[in-house]
Amino acid sequence: MAERMKVHDPRGYPPKVTGKRLAPRLESLDGKTVFLVDCLFDNSDVFMDLMQRWFGQHLPSVKTRVIKPKETWADDTDMRKQIAANGSAAILGVGL
Amino acid sequence: MAASLEQSGVPTVAVHTQVFARLAKSAALANGMPRMRQAFVPQPVVDRTPDQLRTYIEGIDPISKRPFVQEVIEGLTKPLQQEDLKGVSFERSTPRLLKPDSEENLHRLFVENHWTDFLPITLPTEKRVAEMLKGTSHAPDKIVGQLRPTYFREFWELTVEKVAVNAVMAGARPEYLPVILALAASGITARSSSTTSFATISVINGPIRNELGMNSGIGVMGPYNHANAAIGRAYALLSQNLQGGSVPGETYMGSQGNWYAYSATFAEAEERSPWEPLHVQKGFEPTDSAASVFFGGWYTHAGYGPRATWQDKVRRCLSAAEHYSPPFLVLDPIAARGFVELGFDKKEKLIEWCAKNALLPAREYWDNQHIQTLIHPLAVAGVEPYATRLKAKPDELIEIFEAKQINIVVAGGETQGAWKMISGDLRATVSIDAWR
């Protein structure tokens, strides 16, 4: 057996991750308001607009509103408050 | 040139700028004429006014610290001494093995002798080299080819075993050896000594890519695959060690250097490309494995698309290129498909468009050091297309590249419709199967 060596582990220390629960789901979307969150990715405004039109045609009972955060990559707490207050669900896209 | 004049009985003095002193001396040595008379002027000569050059002539030779003209005249008139007469001849044969030593000392020896790129290597022990040689059916002493740092230096010869030694140092595995031997056999060095800090980029085509698990996807031109990294680095190290070295000031003169010289080899994404693979364009069968060697690496332009204003963007990149070094384009499959949607259903069509749209006013075309040295004499001698470029009026737009100089390769992980326009003149496409 080649002579065995002990070496260090080269990785850093990850943050401690605490579990978070998902929000309870809706029985159905009828009559509900769903926010379509455009993450400002190039062309995602067109994508969200088409999602809105798809709901309009296929699930007219669902009210949809397109909304944008103030800035890319940054959390937008006011927008989130607005969604939590006036909406029952959210669809984000298209990106991270 | 100077050596041949001396041999035809003409006493000769060669004048160089001072930065070339050590290089000129070692070139003289390599030409068997170590006592060749040389005189030096300050760097640079390029861009200096006639008056400034006169001060060089009337001034001091910065190497010998004696008046320049005295050096020149004595070089032609001072009688030869005993040493000059016999010239020096030597047989610089290289040993096969080094003196045994500890690992730590050997690693230091390899670094101090400029045998590495200053990154850690795998020591080429007899066992590892014997293992590596199993990667090919060829005999260890078979001559693979010749390499030299630049065309005015002498060629050095290399065997299969010497290539295997450098492949081990790079961290390569035996199955990569046929690709590395093919690159060595191309005769193109990945360690050019030119003052323009060139680098050599190689593209691999055919079944060998998947046999070795090469990467043509995410991070294709980056440190994300063992075969890509080791093959590129083996080609760089063998170029350095099997051509007589690459030592700053002696056998390397690149003013600013080039990071591509660490390792720059990748596989074309043939399966995800809308066009013909590069090697098939150059006459190989799709089932052949081949390596293409691009000499350049001096500029790298980048972009996305094609978007609405793609023509303006590509034109700007083409005209910002260094026009003595033609570009090859590397397109992510998304970008490639985008161009096909615009009607470029063949690589040749996009190449044609680029050649038609790489334009510069003649005034700018000729105002370049490389063009003056390499192309201007040809233009004056009537060689086309340079002669017509010389006739163009200063503000007349001229096409700076011919279509046959431009190439296209498809590679990328399809996370972005990105493309790169890299300085690279395709110098050779060689068979890998011949070295299995």
Added chain:
Amino acid sequence: MAAALELDGVPTVAVHTHVFARLARATALANGMPRMRQSFVPQPVVDRTPDQLRGYIEGADPISKRPFVQEVIEGLTKPLDQEDLQGLSFERTTPRLLEPDSSENLHRLFFENHWTDFLPVVLPTEERVERMLKGTKLPADKVVGRLRPAVFREFWEFTVEKVAVNAVMAGARPEYFPVILALAASGVTARSSSTNSFATISVVNGPIRNEIGMNSGIGVMGPYNHANAAIGRAYSLLSQNLQGGSVPGETYMGSLGNWYAYSAAFAEAEERSPWEPLHVQKGFKPNESAVCVFFGGWYTHAGYGPRATWQEKMRRCLSAVEQYSPPLLVLDPIAACGFAELGFDKKQKLIDWCAENARLPAREYWDNQWIQYLNRPRAVAGVEPYASRLRAKPDDIIQIFEPEEINIVVAGGETQGAWKMISGALRGMASVDAWR
């Protein structure tokens, strides 16, 4: 963002393009919400027509192979199951030492775990790490800082010892350790996961350059010096390993990759520059040692001069850049002195000239994916200079960089009056002396 909405009690579905599947999953895991509802559409969304996007919506999710809209609706309505409810929490502590094994097996382990750049490393034995730690007075358990591959990923933390481990792997010597620690403390990763294949370029200033024998001459940006090579590589490896990895498809999304990511650090030629050193411009004293970190490496334009048509050449290069990534100019001393002779007796004057001459029509400026994504929202929100750029008419010529975004460094071996224009925004600075 999606996680935050869920915590606000809002059931959420995040839509991504399919290439981001593994990355989106890994992010959800890292956010403690592995069961987050995600659905996917084909790549790309950029540049697709409304009809094509409608095709995506009415088509299948390429990951789950089920209708996209069904995935979305179920994501909002399908009741949570047991697993969703408890969420997942884990304490991912990293061990200090690995299982003892043969050097051959350990080398393979390091490759397979993506802990290397696929070139040979020096195994970080306890003895070698101990020796490296002697390069600084700071204790081994001192936290140096935090790094992450992207703004939307979680930060990882690391100590002096963990930096030492990666410095040993890169082949660095203890006397380089303070420079490596300073780079690690800059908070800028050399392994950005962006789809944009960025690289990070580091410039070293002050007395440390000569203390450890760094190169600012011939081959300065190439494989010609131990300190340059090892420091650049150490910064790359520590960025990769101390931020939670850089694995294609998971923590690295660069479509084309970037060869600068192997090693890209060099020393400014302060002694041969006609101008003030970079770190002094940024507030350090001349006798202090510091590092500056430039984030970009996406394009590299090249040229000689200044010659008669230098303004046209410089303008062509400045307008062919990618307008979201400002340039770092690296001038060989001959070129720098050439510009000084033209009246640019201060770096700032040449920087201002570049800012005034880096111009594009507004139409071209805004026709870029990253500008749309990063600058457009700021422009809409009235933030200058973006707002006025948005108001410009399509054919208005606008300046694309602010002077503060452009930097100049002098380095080269004076064999050529060469210069390079490399994509690089100054993102981080750190004192080296603080880490001696």
Added chain:
Amino acid sequence: MAERVTAHDPRGYPPKVTGKRLASRLDNLERKTVYLVDCLFDNSEVFMEQLRQWFAARLPSVDARIIKPRQSWVDDPDMRARIAADGSAAILGVGL
């Protein structure tokens, strides 16, 4: 002592170099023809012209003539033959 290892020498094989004699020198340059060979480097033409003018001003008896090879970097046997035939010495520059 750490365990010793034998490793290969990584260098290639250089060509056998045969010694070449220098041409015998002139006793002086009086009334001799010296060819100034412009190696076509950028600006070396201007340099050689200055050298020609220096000879004309300081050593008028020397017949200094500028000559160029047809192509840079490539040997030009005809030009060399002419120098050997009509000239007694040569100065090359500025470059390699």
